[in-house]
Amino acid sequence: MAELPELRQDIDRIDAQIFRLFAERADTSEGIAAYKREHGLPVFDPTRERQKVAGASEGVPADLRTYAQVLMELLMEASRARQHALLDAGEKDDTTARIADARARTPELFPPSSHVACQGVEGAYSQIATERFFRHPSISYFDSFEGVFRAVEQGFSDYGVLPVENSTAGSVNEVFDLMMEHSFSVVRTTRVKIDHNLLARPGTTLSEVRDVYSHEQAINQCGAFLAGLDGVRVHVCENTAMAARQVAESDRADVAALSSRSCAGLYGLDVLAESVQDRDNNYTRFACISKRLEIYPGANRTSLMIVLPHAPGSLYKLLAKFYALDINILKLESRPIPERDFEFMFYFDVDCPVAAPEFSTLMSTIGSLCQECRYLGSYAEVL
Numbered sequence: 001m002a003e004l005p006e007l008r009q010d011i012d013r014i015d016a017q018i019f020r021l022f023a024e025r026a027d028t029s030e031g032i033a034a035y036k037r038e039h040g041l042p043v044f045d046p047t048r049e050r051q052k053v054a055g056a057s058e059g060v061p062a063d064l065r066t067y068a069q070v071l072m073e074l075l076m077e078a079s080r081a082r083q084h085a086l087l088d089a090g091e092k093d094d095t096t097a098r099i100a101d102a103r104a105r106t107p108e109l110f111p112p113s114s115h116v117a118c119q120g121v122e123g124a125y126s127q128i129a130t131e132r133f134f135r136h137p138s139i140s141y142f143d144s145f146e147g148v149f150r151a152v153e154q155g156f157s158d159y160g161v162l163p164v165e166n167s168t169a170g171s172v173n174e175v176f177d178l179m180m181e182h183s184f185s186v187v188r189t190t191r192v193k194i195d196h197n198l199l200a201r202p203g204t205t206l207s208e209v210r211d212v213y214s215h216e217q218a219i220n221q222c223g224a225f226l227a228g229l230d231g232v233r234v235h236v237c238e239n240t241a242m243a244a245r246q247v248a249e250s251d252r253a254d255v256a257a258l259s260s261r262s263c264a265g266l267y268g269l270d271v272l273a274e275s276v277q278d279r280d281n282n283y284t285r286f287a288c289i290s291k292r293l294e295i296y297p298g299a300n301r302t303s304l305m306i307v308l309p310h311a312p313g314s315l316y317k318l319l320a321k322f323y324a325l326d327i328n329i330l331k332l333e334s335r336p337i338p339e340r341d342f343e344f345m346f347y348f349d350v351d352c353p354v355a356a357p358e359f360s361t362l363m364s365t366i367g368s369l370c371q372e373c374r375y376l377g378s379y380a381e382v383l
């Protein structure tokens, strides 16, 4: 049997041949690009690609067939990218132009004060997040998340603050679904530590409580505590702070709310039980949205909403692109697209400074893999 160094020499010789052929293939593909320009043909030819993938498995042993097909797809992706680079040179795509324009006109500093839309009432966790984003916010409260999106879209508020995910209960699905229906940009995010407390009117004791009110997310985050309260009914309401206000205004002495400590002070309630969430490291991430795209210096995260072709490998190809550019994915969420049976919108948060060359490469190359790609913005997460 040959020794390892000799075998490796063989591998090196074979790889050198592969890469020489790879470069030759790329040059031929450039020739095809020139032909396509002359004849007004599109770069992507799905029929030809399907034939190539099917043919790829013919010349190799059965156990290598799948790898040969994947390799063929990668070769064609590279060749398509080269053709695009040649044919689209000088033509800035729409998103790249929007990003450049937003970076040029966005001021250096985030505004210290502004008109901000929040869901809920005084004392809501959204208010705590808003005060993280702005030093002197002037807050308008809306009953629903939809109201916040509308206020920003219609210019009633300059910014809106929305919860997007919680470390215990997961994504706030309603907000992700509304994102598909509204136009907005993300300009900042923050993570707020959530401590839920059981609040009741002064004089009420824990054993007297019969009905507990709160927001669905808070109820989900306090499952163990609520299960330990005997004979108590749990009711979902719009917001934790609204629940506290409702309890304060109720004439019953056997009701309580799961809410923030600040709501106890705001609504004159007592804390019957403190930090009753299932996990102590309970955080909610909030996003600050605006109508126009604003990209502040230091933006190092990007959010994208993507619809992919309903075909095998389409998500894989997109993920391969992130991997090839060494871009880490911070979040991947999928939500059903209304009126399209079992088709999904993918929401991505990726970790990449907006000034990095990989970012421009990513933005100019993913478009060809997606049916739709909505750029939601680039921003920093503030503490």
Ligand SMILES: C=C(O[C@@H]1C=C(C(=O)O)C=C[C@H]1O)C(=O)O
Binding pocket: 029, 032, 043, 044, 045, 046, 048, 049, 052, 075, 076, 077, 079, 080, 083
């Ligand atoms: C090279 C071409 O352009 C694209 C790339 C292909 C390839 O690399 O083999 C095949 C089909 C096209 O989507 C071509 O049309 O032949």
